Amino acid sequence: MINLNNVNLQYENTATLALENVNLKIQPKEFVVILGASGCGKTSLLNLIAGFLFTDNGDITINDHQVKGPGLDRGVVFQKNALMPWLNVEENIGFGLKLRGVSKEERTKEITKVLEWVDLTEFRNNYVYELSGGMQQRVGIARALVANPEILLMDEPLGALDAITRQDIQKVVLSLWQKTQKTILMITHSIEEALFMANKLIIMTPRPGKIHKTYDVDFSKQYLEGVDAGEIKRSQKFVNLKNEILEIIEATS
Amino acid sequence: MSYARNYQVFPKLSSKKIVILSVVSLALFILTWLILSELKIVPKIILPSPIIVLNKFIGVIKSGYADKSLYEHLGISLFRVFASLFIAIIFAIPLGIFVAVNDYVRGILDPFIEFYRPLPPLAYLPLIIIWFGIGEMSKIILITLAIFAPIFLNTRAGVLSIPQERIRAALCLGASKWQLITSVIFPSSLYHIFTGIRIGIGFGWTTLVAAEMVAANSGLGHMVLTASEFLVTEVVLIGIFIIGIIAILTDLFMRYLTKKFIHWHR
Structure with missing residues (x-):
């Protein structure tokens, strides 16, 4: 609360x-x-x-x-500019997990799950600048959700x-x-x-x-x-x- | 069918036409040079003909100039610049980052960096010679100082231009202070850092040639200066040509590296 x-x-x-x-x-x-x-x-x-x-x-x-x-x-989704342009979609979503030392298999599992949620599975290997604005925001949402925060x-x-x-x-x-x-x-x-x-x-x-x-x-x-x-x-x-x-x-x- | 065209106020050409124009312009330049020198309109000492220069070039490649082969001159000059570049990069990038993120570091270093930064390197060359002699050491120190400033300043500018949201996003995802630097701040600043290195190489090259003219017994700058003292104008021209070509090649290489490694920057 x-x-x-x-x-x-x-x-x-x-x-x-x-x-x-x-x-x-x-x-x-x-x-x-x-x-x-x-x-x-x-x-x-x-x-x-x-x-x-x-x-x-x-x-x-x-x-x-x-x-x-x-x-x-608390996961935060920003209006813009918050993704890492040198990383692809999958790496962006897994960014926090990697920092915290979550294993590769575990990361892939979690990333695959949220990619499905935001319907970006087929774009997992694209760089964020290759995506439309709406898709970039979905990456941002997925990245916030993958850490399983209580609050968004x-x-x-x-x-x-x-x-x-x-x-x-x-x-x-x-x-x-x-x-x-x-x-x-x-x-x-x-x-x-x-x-x-x-x-x-x-x-x-x-x-x-x-x-x-x-x-x-x-x-x-x-x-x-x-x-x-x-x-x-x-x-x-x-x-x-x-x-x-x-x-x-x-x-x- | 013809293609769509934009409304233009200033003249625009296709890139192919621009290249053709450049080639024609260059050819006219060499032709003028040829006419002026071959018809003896300008004396040989002032402007030797391109044919003489070319022959001399082959001679210098074969037997060197000023007691050393061309490769020795070239090699020592390249060594001075790139050894200095390496040292400058090692210091300038971390310092640029720390000055940008930590106001203590900034407050302590600012007065020194702000004072030395706009100084022309040749202004403190005499001091460096007094302190370190005229050996390789003093030249490397001088060139390192010349290269340091643009890399440092660009790194700092790069860090300061990172969108706040990106930093905050990383913090929310659990980044520690150190992870923030290595995983967000450093990669975010890479484009600026590369720009700084490009400018730095230019500065270094300029300073190198000047330093070799003041105090050296080898290197391209030394070769050019010696030639000018004996009025061997063709070797002066050859030296300038080589220095120019190397500068262009290194810049092209840096641009290639920038494009390859910073693909996201458009």
């Missing part, structure tokens, strides 16, 4: 708080999506949980342990992709969530993406960055139960909610 208690974050040389009084509890197996305009502190929040960023004001714990830096219990943190993982690829990967991520039962925290600035993927949707607003509203949504559950994604996104409930959130974001940014 991720627990943030009265977290405040101030950057040097800025007037407003990057995060003001943030309280957040994330239960195991939840898919939490943080949505907000730029400057609302959503990436800072993820970086605090990932252990890339620290604040003395407030408590951040994972399973009651203070976050003291990055750890293998995703920092606008689909932000650099075109709309069509984006929808494909949204579905990939949802099915992986169902398959692996990970706790997922994802950041996005796309309202539709947030609504479609989350089971808990958090709206953040900027200057100072804070949590404005939290929604429990079940569109991802509907999708995983077999309802067509397009049908879900066109449904009245989805559209109404989308408009409601758009109004909040427009009014506060």
Whole structure:
């Protein structure tokens, strides 16, 4: 369980708080999506949980342990630039395993498993620069999952992709969530993406960055139960909610 | 059917046409040279004809110049440059990395490196001669110092240009500090390092020839200087030609290595 208690974050040389009084509890197996305009502190929040960023004001714990830096219990998927361009797909995915001294056979076994999950088996020997943006992101996701972390943190993982690829990967991520039962925290600035993927949707607003509203949504559950994604996104409930959130974001940014 | 063409403001040619143009340009240059020297428009001491130069070249290959064979001159010059390059690489790459990642190291080394870096090597050659004499040692030290700066600076720039996400990703995957350096920072900086080595070889070659002209009794620079003292202009031209060809060949080789080993950089 991720627990943030009265977290405040101030950057040097800025007037407003990057995060003001943030309280957040994330239960195991939840898919939490943080949505907000730029400057609302959503990436800072993820970086605090990932252990890339620290604040003395407030408590951040994972399973009651203070976050003291990055750890293998949290896998992180970045928006871009995080793969090793000199390694091929297989070596990229196995990068962390190799660093930790996992044997070659064990590595190959694990890599083969996650390659299937993200549907990249036939590209295992390609270099990452030979892959499309969407495939590169799937490598990033596979690399984070192969270490079997408890929590998956995703920092606008689909932000650099075109709309069509984006929808494909949204579905990939949802099915992986169902398959692996990970706790997922994802950041996005796309309202539709947030609504479609989350089971808990958090709206953040900027200057100072804070949590404005939290929604429990079940569109991802509907999708995983077999309802067509397009049908879900066109449904009245989805559209109404989308408009409601758009109004909040427009009014506060 | 003709192929698609881009809208162009400046003249563009196919690469084949550019090569043809270069060959024609070079041929015209040699022809002009031939006419100017053979018709005695320019005196032989100033500009010997290409035919004389070519004959002398064959003579120098056969019997050497300034008490040594051409191969000895060439060999000692190459040795000085590549021994220095080797030493410079051994020091410059680790130091470049540590200065980039560790602010203590940076703070301690910065004043010295920042001062010496823009100094022309020939400015401190006299000091090196006072300290180390005029033997091989002082030449190798001088050339090493000349090569060190570009490799060091490029390594540092390479490390500093690594995307933060890549470092963070490796940390999340359990990389230790040392693994971060060997498995992420070093390979990420390779392109910059190779560029630094390429520039370094150029610097080294420049410095070598200058140093051999100031204090040496062998090497291509020494050969050229001796020839100029006796007004044997054809040997001066031969020396310049050899120095130029070697510089081009080493640069092509480095570019080949860069392409081969840093295939991901485009």
